[in-house]
Amino acid sequence: MKVVVVGGSMAGLACAHALFSAGCKQVIVLEKARTLKSAGAGLALDSQTCQALAEWQLHQQLMDSTLPLTIDQNQATESKSKATRVLARDENFNCRAAHWSDLHKLLYDKLPRDTVHWGHEVVSFRQSGDGLGVTVEVKMAQTDQTIEIDGDLLVAADGSMSLIRKHFVPHQHRRYLGYCAWRGVFDYSKNDSPEMVASIKKVYPDLGKCLYFDLAKGSHSVFYELHGKRINWLWYVNQPEPHMQMNSLTAKVDKIAIEKMHEEASETWVPELSALIKATPEPFINVLYDREPLKQFVWGHVVLVGDAAHPTSPHGVRSTNMSIMDASVLGQSIAKWGFDKISTALAEYESIRLPVTSQQVLYSRHLGLLKQGFLFDPPHSFPWFEADADLCEQLLQRNMPFFKSHS
Incomplete structure (x- = not known):
């Protein structure tokens, strides 16, 4: 099986690790940026995400580059x-x-050197007539030429403005x-x-x-x-x-x-x-x-992960955690069912991750509205010094749905 991952950010690199761990021999990541860059800011990794990284043999490097919260x-x-x-x-x-760029570099450095193809911008894709294959049209920054890459599975990790998501859900806007x-x-x-x-x-x-x-x-x-x-x-x-x-x-x-x-x-x-x-x-x-939660993440042999599947507000510290857990569950499902039952594996991934991420997106939205004062009358003016214990309890991260669940 040849897997094409679109997007070389956190979700895409995590998927590459998960797919290699599941036994995939051919995994390529297509990223439009020309080089690895130092960017981003801080993020918090929950215990389930840290466990997934440990399963990809990244535990010690993670401990050395992060602080406990x-x-x-x-x-x-x-x-x-x-x-x-x-x-x-x-x-x-x-x-x-963790710092975003530290974690991104950690994921990148531990992949085989020919995995990530820098300067490769996906401009379109198509599925085969039987839905069992994909062809990706790629513009190469170095030569300005366009090539086609065939694969058996397409993983869309191309972010909140995903080209691939837009293909399947064209009328949903951010x-x-x-x-x-x-x-x-x-x-x-x-x-x-x-x-x-x-x-x-x-x-x-x-x-x-x-x-x-x-x-x-x-x-x-x-x-x-x-x-x-x-x-x-x-x-x-x-x-x-x-x-x-x-x-x-x-x-x-x-x-x-x-x-x-x-x-x-x-x-x-x-x-x-x-x-x-x-x-x-x-x-x-x-x-x-x-964005509003989707009703599916899988179309044939095309699967959405990370922000391409569920863009979220930052208040539940979920974005990177959801991306890495998507990758982990996808890899586990493929390892469980094997490549000859890839459709079953993708269906299992969707059945596990869709309800989790949908609830987490909506709860993160709720936390933002609460903390910014949109839920009070008049808006933006709530005197937090007068908040009661029940309202204050809502502010804690431990109330996030599935916060302590591995999936």
Whole structure:
């Protein structure tokens, strides 16, 4: 069996590992980027995802490049007084904090060198008449020529704006969530800001093992430490949908916008968090979308995985976790049924992953609406200092459907 994976991001590389582990001998990953790049920001890996990576012989490298997250804490900040209140805290949170590019490189480095074909952009595909084969049309960046690649199975790992998903579900559009995220990673490895780092660790004493969520009226921030003396932060801001170029998820940021953001940070957050945000070079904006859950992931010998199958909001720290678990379950199903029963394997993958990811997408959406204040009347103005225990409990990650289930 020859498997063609479209997309060389996290989901695509994870699928390559899972397919090799399942006994596939011919796996090629087609990625339109020309080289491996250092990009992205922080992410949290849950215990099931870490177990899947360990099964692909990546456990030690994962431990060496991540930090433990043993605490999930949600707190509120009253912007005028800068007073804070802990809303909910889970001290049995079992995750790892990783940098996107570190994990991506880890996955890439452990694949056979001829697996990923850089500079190969898929422009179209077609299925054979009997549905048992696929042909992919690929434009090669180096020569600007177009070639065709045949395969027995096509795995669509081409992201939230998936060309392959659009082929099967042409009329479903991405859904703007009503807010954007300022993002940045502050690197203090050179120790050029010891006083500022000491100050923020004094205010947030569990930094280094805690996933902090800080809620203000109609806004919230997230921050945690990464391996290599880096602090990852996000700040969600309600606003009309920006005008986006093509399929981009990153909005253009100029000096004036950054200065305005810095002013609003001083007004909203405690001085220590505001100082961290201001000291971070080149912050950027992610415009946030998800999509309605699909009713299927498989069409013949074409299967969707990762954000191509279920684009999600970031509040349940699900995107990378779902991508890697998709790959894991796909590989396990193929190993179980064998290549001569690939249709049965794909059906099993779909039956396991579709209900899990659908519920997780919807719950992540709910968490975003809750934390950004959209669920209250009037919107964006809920006084979190007055929240009762039942409402605060909803904020914790442990309430995510299937959070502790392997599938």
